[in-house]
Amino acid sequence: MKFNSFEDLLSYYEHYAKTCGFGVMTQRSERLEDQSIRYVTLGCSREGKARNKSSIVTNPRLMEKTDCKARTNALRIEGKMRLTTVHNTHNHDLSPMKSRFFRCNIEVSEFVKRVIDTNDLADIRLNKSYGSLVVGVGSFENLPFLKNDCHNYIDKARHLQLGADGVEALRDYFMKYKNNVFFALIDLDDDVRLKNVFWVDPRNRAAYQYFGDAVTFDTTYLKNKYGMPFAPFVGVNHHRQSILLGAGLISSEDTETFIWLFQT
Known part of the structure; x- marks a missing residue:
């Protein structure tokens, strides 16, 4: 059996797996100089040794490994992906009714x-x-x-994506204060992307010493051009004027984000 491209092969095998009720993973592959696939092994996602069961409980999407040997090997021959070996025997139950929940089948268009x-x-x-x-x-x-x-x-x-100009401006602003009085904390996500940021400059700290008896917090005041809420902590000076005591940019207005901001 042969396919015109690796993409055609992958699409066919994923459809077959979804119908049968198992997940798919690329177990190994080799590329040519032009980065096209020369050799590939597609197989059951339960291939490999079993994980710690506690990780399965905390993340139900992680299917337990059973060292399943079901797989198919394909080699590029004369520009076509040809199946060289096929093993369809699984060592675990198949779940056609649940296959749409498998991570490999999740698709948000x-x-x-x-x-x-x-x-x-x-x-x-x-x-x-x-x-x-x-x-x-x-x-x-x-x-x-x-x-x-x-x-x-x-x-x-919703993660904070300031763009090249915004990130540069933020970095330049923070770099102006190379002393122990300035404070800034950046919250990164699991992919090491900027998520939330909070800062207090020397002027904010000085103002808080005098006007920190009553502090208000409001995320409805302003959003940047990326739709990220500006989160200022505001006090009132002796002229009854609002004065900034600290500020942040946050990725979303949920409980987890507010806890991070207030604890900071």
């Missing part, structure tokens, strides 16, 4: 992302956005993703 982004900007709750998507396809079973996948996407989309 660009259309769905646009719907979620648009609704989020309009302050429409994700529950309603997900519900409308379910209605659009007829049932939950027809969606190739879960509500939690939408949560994960919108969380990443």
